[in-house]
Amino acid sequence: MEFRILGLVEVFDEERSLVLGGPKPRALLAHLVIEAGRPVSREHLIDELWGDDPPATVQDSLNVHVAKLRQAVGSRLRTTSSGYVLDALPVEIDAVRFEERMSVARAQRDDPASIAPALADALALWRGPVFGGLAVGPTAAAAGARLEELRAAALEARVEADLALGRHGDLIGELMGLVAASPTRERLAGQLMLALHRCERDADALSVFASTSDALQRNLGVDPGDELTALQRAIHRGDPTLGTPGPESLPVSASRFVGRRLELAQTYALLTNSRVLTLAGPGGSGKSRLAVELARSLTSVHPGGTYFIDLAPLTATASVSREVAATIGVRERQGEPLPKLLARWLRHRRCLLVFDNCEHLVESCAALSSTLLETAPGLRILATSREPLGVRGEVVYAVPGLSLPSPSDPLATIESSDAVRLLMDRAAAARSGFALTPEDAQLAAAVCRKLDGLPLAIELAAERLRTVSLRELLAWLDERLDSLGETRGVQARHRTMRAAIQWSYELLDEQERAAFRRFSVFAGSFDADAGSAVATGWAPLSGPVDMRGLCDRLANKSMLVAEPGSERARYRMLEVVRQFGADCAIDIGEDHRARSLHATWYHDSIPEPQVWAGQDQASWMERLGRDVDNVRAAMTWLLAGGEDPQRALEMVGRLWWFWYMRGMLGEGGAWFQQVLAATPSDPTPARGIALRGAAATARILGDFGEALRLGAESLVAFRDLDDDRGVAAALNNLCITAMMSGDLQAAKRFGEEGLVVIEGVKESQALASAQNNLGMVVRNLGDAGRAAELFASARAGYAAGGNQRGLAAAFTNLAILGRQTGDATHARENGMEALRLYTALGFDEGKLDCLEVLGALDADAGNAESALRMICVAGRRREELAAPLFVPDEVTQVAQAERIATTALGTTATARVVEGARDMTVDDLVARLLADDLGV
Numbered sequence: 001m002e003f004r005i006l007g008l009v010e011v012f013d014e015e016r017s018l019v020l021g022g023p024k025p026r027a028l029l030a031h032l033v034i035e036a037g038r039p040v041s042r043e044h045l046i047d048e049l050w051g052d053d054p055p056a057t058v059q060d061s062l063n064v065h066v067a068k069l070r071q072a073v074g075s076r077l078r079t080t081s082s083g084y085v086l087d088a089l090p091v092e093i094d095a096v097r098f099e100e101r102m103s104v105a106r107a108q109r110d111d112p113a114s115i116a117p118a119l120a121d122a123l124a125l126w127r128g129p130v131f132g133g134l135a136v137g138p139t140a141a142a143a144g145a146r147l148e149e150l151r152a153a154a155l156e157a158r159v160e161a162d163l164a165l166g167r168h169g170d171l172i173g174e175l176m177g178l179v180a181a182s183p184t185r186e187r188l189a190g191q192l193m194l195a196l197h198r199c200e201r202d203a204d205a206l207s208v209f210a211s212t213s214d215a216l217q218r219n220l221g222v223d224p225g226d227e228l229t230a231l232q233r234a235i236h237r238g239d240p241t242l243g244t245p246g247p248e249s250l251p252v253s254a255s256r257f258v259g260r261r262l263e264l265a266q267t268y269a270l271l272t273n274s275r276v277l278t279l280a281g282p283g284g285s286g287k288s289r290l291a292v293e294l295a296r297s298l299t300s301v302h303p304g305g306t307y308f309i310d311l312a313p314l315t316a317t318a319s320v321s322r323e324v325a326a327t328i329g330v331r332e333r334q335g336e337p338l339p340k341l342l343a344r345w346l347r348h349r350r351c352l353l354v355f356d357n358c359e360h361l362v363e364s365c366a367a368l369s370s371t372l373l374e375t376a377p378g379l380r381i382l383a384t385s386r387e388p389l390g391v392r393g394e395v396v397y398a399v400p401g402l403s404l405p406s407p408s409d410p411l412a413t414i415e416s417s418d419a420v421r422l423l424m425d426r427a428a429a430a431r432s433g434f435a436l437t438p439e440d441a442q443l444a445a446a447v448c449r450k451l452d453g454l455p456l457a458i459e460l461a462a463e464r465l466r467t468v469s470l471r472e473l474l475a476w477l478d479e480r481l482d483s484l485g486e487t488r489g490v491q492a493r494h495r496t497m498r499a500a501i502q503w504s505y506e507l508l509d510e511q512e513r514a515a516f517r518r519f520s521v522f523a524g525s526f527d528a529d530a531g532s533a534v535a536t537g538w539a540p541l542s543g544p545v546d547m548r549g550l551c552d553r554l555a556n557k558s559m560l561v562a563e564p565g566s567e568r569a570r571y572r573m574l575e576v577v578r579q580f581g582a583d584c585a586i587d588i589g590e591d592h593r594a595r596s597l598h599a600t601w602y603h604d605s606i607p608e609p610q611v612w613a614g615q616d617q618a619s620w621m622e623r624l625g626r627d628v629d630n631v632r633a634a635m636t637w638l639l640a641g642g643e644d645p646q647r648a649l650e651m652v653g654r655l656w657w658f659w660y661m662r663g664m665l666g667e668g669g670a671w672f673q674q675v676l677a678a679t680p681s682d683p684t685p686a687r688g689i690a691l692r693g694a695a696a697t698a699r700i701l702g703d704f705g706e707a708l709r710l711g712a713e714s715l716v717a718f719r720d721l722d723d724d725r726g727v728a729a730a731l732n733n734l735c736i737t738a739m740m741s742g743d744l745q746a747a748k749r750f751g752e753e754g755l756v757v758i759e760g761v762k763e764s765q766a767l768a769s770a771q772n773n774l775g776m777v778v779r780n781l782g783d784a785g786r787a788a789e790l791f792a793s794a795r796a797g798y799a800a801g802g803n804q805r806g807l808a809a810a811f812t813n814l815a816i817l818g819r820q821t822g823d824a825t826h827a828r829e830n831g832m833e834a835l836r837l838y839t840a841l842g843f844d845e846g847k848l849d850c851l852e853v854l855g856a857l858d859a860d861a862g863n864a865e866s867a868l869r870m871i872c873v874a875g876r877r878r879e880e881l882a883a884p885l886f887v888p889d890e891v892t893q894v895a896q897a898e899r900i901a902t903t904a905l906g907t908t909a910t911a912r913v914v915e916g917a918r919d920m921t922v923d924d925l926v927a928r929l930l931a932d933d934l935g936v
Helices: 023-034 042-050 058-076 094-106 112-123 138-164 168-181 186-198 202-220 226-237 261-272 287-297 320-328 338-346 359-375 411-416 418-430 438-450 455-464 470-484 490-506 510-519 528-535 547-556 575-588 591-605 617-642 645-661 665-678 685-700 704-720 724-740 744-761 764-780 784-801 804-820 824-841 844-860 864-881 888-918 922-934
Strands: 002-004 010-013 077-080 083-086 276-280 305-310 351-356 379-385 394-398 561-563 570-572
Touching (some): 002 094, 023 138, 042 083, 042 138, 112 138, 168 186, 261 394, 287 351, 305 320, 320 338, 320 351, 320 359, 338 359, 359 379, 411 438, 418 455, 510 528, 528 591, 547 561, 591 617, 591 645, 764 804, 844 888, 864 888
Parallel strands (some): 351 379
Antiparallel strands (some): 002 010, 077 083
């Protein structure tokens, strides 16, 4: 049966609606449903249904209504010594299912793409007001009020998720109805205001605020709260942070997106009816910004993810496939082309890849796009380039300048044109109080026409309105740009853009020009410290410099872009601006020194290997993640023309741990090969470390023969250098490789020798690693006692040094050993502790190790469904990461768990669990496990 109270009070037996009678029996049922499974006394029901003045026949009336209900629901309504009990399972009551579905939605945390449908599913249970508006007693009324409030909160949360997904246009009608029904509910009013603002209906948004203020004052005698008032002020000033959020991979702009509604509608239609769209046009035409806004609006139709790949920092010989793999989290594997791995990962997903700034990598982008589009039917590609990709099925959209008014247009038309709106928006940001007067409208339109409606040129010009008038600005443009003639083709737009940048460059002071030129050597973003290292210390920036202030001045003049959201301010250059700055640096003879200083800064910014084992590991990972483009550029320059390959060797050896933790081992392997080939084979500490990193990389990629060869070379180098610490690390490396290749006796010899050497060095973290790895070997050889001692010592050493990654590994190994020895309680405790640590580090492979041992423990305990779910989710992610298991007893552990679980479940249940696990991510499963462990 199904008991419904979220709307009319009804009971369904399968699909048949049961006859309940009039209002009183339905009210009686409402009270019994609220108390389902618990006895309700006759006295309480009489008080609830008839109040303080019941009729003399109330007992008989109650009996009649109970009898009427019993005719409908049968034995589900029982009489006990304590009163009446309605036997209804939670799953049979729509209100209980509603709350359960709300809990599912809350578990999605910050994922609006999951929250929105989950809440919509919960709200679909509602068919009207609770109890259908039926008069009920105080207890049921209180429960009903609570349910109505939960419904309102769920509705607001669903709208919030839809707003986050960019569905503001679709929400306006619904929100207008909701606000009309609840005029004093401020959150709904704020959501409507935000939706209207994002549809560029600011006047309507401010009108909603005014009507809500009036309703609050009239009905409640209060003013709007701080949050709604702050939103009204933000809309009034055009706050850029009110823009539509999108996937994390999409860049966030520091300024708001103005205009382009026609272009967005046109490109939306093109991309939703094709699979590859290229936005073409010259630098500064706004291709990238349009692409980001288009991608954001399409988030909801690409549930597999939207991924932004910025190709501007890459050299012409860089691998586009590796950049895509790093962005979506696919790892290379030995003997399989990366494009095939990407195609396999994308095959069953509906994804959008955004390739930005393709012009210097057109052939590579075209080749990869063709491969992926042929294999992954749910894939769309959105590209920006100065020329088409040339792939089959490509639609090319020439990005026009912003819409321009003609000289004869009336004031309202001029003010509403996209180009003039952008000029005014940016001018108001540059000069407080700036506003367009009727007298200035034609001047503003003429400025925009002179600049061909190019967004970047208009932004550069708007910054000059900080100190000059529109008339002065137009006079200068007449003098500078009239030489371009009247043609308005792409070539003319290129020259217009370059002239606008040149003009802005000439208006900088001497120090600003020098910093601007030198900043052009950065690939991607940089902070003020890096900028200072490259730009200062030589004329005209040889004295003390407020670099943060200088960077902010350049950002205010649109020569740099300040990146929002960073804890430390970071800056970058638009590619067309960076190219201009690079040309200036070459012309003036600064390029070589700036690049040398740039390489030195990033060479010195990579920590030594022992630092990776310390407590600052996570912060180093985050830091290098932000600077990876600059690190690549530095190594490329050091290798080019033999500038200083030895320094590149020093960098590459220290980077292997970063590549490993970030799942970028394919790229790391390519760098090792290139740098080792470019440097002498004489033994040096840097070469020994690089060989060891190359060996570890080859091992993880599954090439054990190459890993053993490189590891042996590393060992010889360190022995020639008489470097005991290096010798111990090389032996440790060889120990792991031998174990993973199945030669446990060789692994034990390497591990024992390494342990002896490192004990003499007295380096705690290296000692802990040697103990941990040797413990794995002896565990596989069946020596549980020795393994336990080694893992315990390793755990203590890692903990003392603050090495969270090592500590998690030791806990995982103890969990595996505990399961093998029958200590399930401690095994689970250790496994959960490891999972917490790996989750904090964001290290996927470590989380998989934990899921596998926890799944095996569940299988042993008879929790077959949970066990199989963990094994399936972990196995699928291993396939995606190209990170197969190699440790023998861990391979056995997974096979045993899967066999136990599938045997217990049987064929049908196994298929159901496997199917359910297919849609579950590792992070979803881990979040659930951690919440359950905390009792949340």
